[in-house]
Amino acid sequence: MIPRHRPPFGAGRVLAAALGAGGERGGLPALEAAWAGAGRVPHAVWVPSARAALFWALAEALAPGAAVVCPAYTCVVVHEAVIRAGRDLRLVDTRPDLFLPDESAMGHPAGGHAVIVSELYGHPADLERLARAPGPAPRLRVIDMAMSIPSAGLLERLRGNDVALVSFGPCKCLYAGWGAMAFTRDDALASALRRERDAALSRPTWRLALGRAAYLFTRTLAHHRLLYGRLRQRMEPSSLGESVRGAEVTAFPAAWRDDRDRSDEWRLPSTGVDRALIRHNLARTAAYVERRTALAERYRRNLRGAAGLVLPPESPWPLSHFTVRVAAGERARIRSALLSAGIDLGMVFGYPGHLAPRDYPNAARIASEILNLPINADLAPAEADRISEHLRRAVAAPA
Numbered sequence: 001m002i003p004r005h006r007p008p009f010g011a012g013r014v015l016a017a018a019l020g021a022g023g024e025r026g027g028l029p030a031l032e033a034a035w036a037g038a039g040r041v042p043h044a045v046w047v048p049s050a051r052a053a054l055f056w057a058l059a060e061a062l063a064p065g066a067a068v069v070c071p072a073y074t075c076v077v078v079h080e081a082v083i084r085a086g087r088d089l090r091l092v093d094t095r096p097d098l099f100l101p102d103e104s105a106m107g108h109p110a111g112g113h114a115v116i117v118s119e120l121y122g123h124p125a126d127l128e129r130l131a132r133a134p135g136p137a138p139r140l141r142v143i144d145m146a147m148s149i150p151s152a153g154l155l156e157r158l159r160g161n162d163v164a165l166v167s168f169g170p171c172k173c174l175y176a177g178w179g180a181m182a183f184t185r186d187d188a189l190a191s192a193l194r195r196e197r198d199a200a201l202s203r204p205t206w207r208l209a210l211g212r213a214a215y216l217f218t219r220t221l222a223h224h225r226l227l228y229g230r231l232r233q234r235m236e237p238s239s240l241g242e243s244v245r246g247a248e249v250t251a252f253p254a255a256w257r258d259d260r261d262r263s264d265e266w267r268l269p270s271t272g273v274d275r276a277l278i279r280h281n282l283a284r285t286a287a288y289v290e291r292r293t294a295l296a297e298r299y300r301r302n303l304r305g306a307a308g309l310v311l312p313p314e315s316p317w318p319l320s321h322f323t324v325r326v327a328a329g330e331r332a333r334i335r336s337a338l339l340s341a342g343i344d345l346g347m348v349f350g351y352p353g354h355l356a357p358r359d360y361p362n363a364a365r366i367a368s369e370i371l372n373l374p375i376n377a378d379l380a381p382a383e384a385d386r387i388s389e390h391l392r393r394a395v396a397a398p399a
Contacts, residue, residue, distance in 0.1 A: 001229030002387065004346035005321070007175050008281060008288060008377035011221040017276035018213035031275055032181075034282060040152040041183050043190035047197055049265035050146050050165040050180040054081040056196040057163050057182070058114060060189060061140035062087055067113040069106050069138075073099065073363035074118035076352045078144060083256040087114070091250075093360040098313060099323070099370075100125055108135025118144040120349070121372070122173070122319040123312065127157045147320035149173045149285055149292070150183060154317060161186035163193075168278055171348050173288060173320050176277035177216040179270055201269045209271040216273060232344055246357040246364060253354060288377055292318035295375045295384050302388035308395040310369070321348065321372035326395060328368035335371065337394035343387050346372040 035044035047053040117125040146167035168176040310325040357364035
């Protein structure tokens with residue numbers, strides 16, 4: 001079975017990293033220097049998660065209660081980080097036909113504030129257009145590039161104390177099992193992120209290293225096509241029929257205001273195995289970019305003109321998934337048809353459950369329509385053709 005997404009390396013690479021043959025050397029300082037050099041920015045700061053880095057950046061740049069303008073449609077951990085930081089989250093709906101808000105509509109409130117742009121599926125925001133939005137300039141701009149490959153071309157957009165966040169977690173282009181990277185040109189912000197990170201992290205232990213290696217090996221092995229198909233068949237069929245289930249009234253979870261209720265992603269350190277895999281990915285970013293760009297072009301060529309399919313906007317940058325839209329009422333049927341053909345499609349992200357759909361109607365509608373076609377590092381062109389053909393058939397089939 002073709003997985004919805006899979007790690008950009010095999011189980012053998014994880015085993016080599018765990019045994020010390022994965023090229024990990026120099027710890028975090030050397031890893032950060034390598035990524036900063038590749039991105040041609042002064043600072044790359046490893047962090048345990050993008051949400052933790054966002055929290056620390058907001059705490060450094062903004063006074064408590066300051067406004068943070070943010071997309072309604074994004075990963076829920078972005079909203080969580082803002083609320084945990086004690087800032088005033090002001091959400092913006094998406095455009096009627098795209099995954100991202102209109103940058104010019106992300107108005108700048110009076111007084112010190114921050115703006116977060118989430119570049120879903122690797123689609124870049126227009127930061128120049130954002131800079132021209134009415135009102136005073138923000139004290140901080142956070143570019144959520146979690147699903148992107150942070151090339152020098154993308155990072156050259158950073159200005160002042162902008163911070164760009166890239167994740168190494170599941171579903172991401174550069175999955176490596178743990179952590180994230182923050183990029184900035186600002187010396188003070190980079191120092192603050194390192195200071196907060198070092199204060200928050202627990203001490204590394206051999207049990208953590210062994211457990212993470214075992215987890216990474218098992219997860220990577222489970223995404224092998226033969227094993228993945230057997231495991232996927234055991235999943236609940238109801239998982240195919242996800243729908244928009246927002247709250248009646250927009251309200252943020254009370255747990256987000258409790259510092260005692262934080263996940264491991266705020267405190268666990270890196271280990272040699274995930275650092276080795278992060279380095280492995282860095283050395284292969286050019287190949288990843290080439291493969292992902294070619295697969296996206298192939299999907300677009302195969303699916304152009306197909307009735308009932310809305311293709312994503314064209315992008316010169318590599319995407320995490322080729323994200324199409326279908327009629328909301330047909331999505332579960334289409335997913336089921338492709339699953340029967342040995343193709344598992346994903347849905348990253350769902351509509352945030354703490355938001356009332358009527359408050360952000362464009363986001364709610366688009367979240368109910370998306371289907372993520374895989375763009376894996378090892379996906380063969382013929383497999384992209386097969387996915388495209390089955391998708392066209394499923395969409396055209398009578399309900």
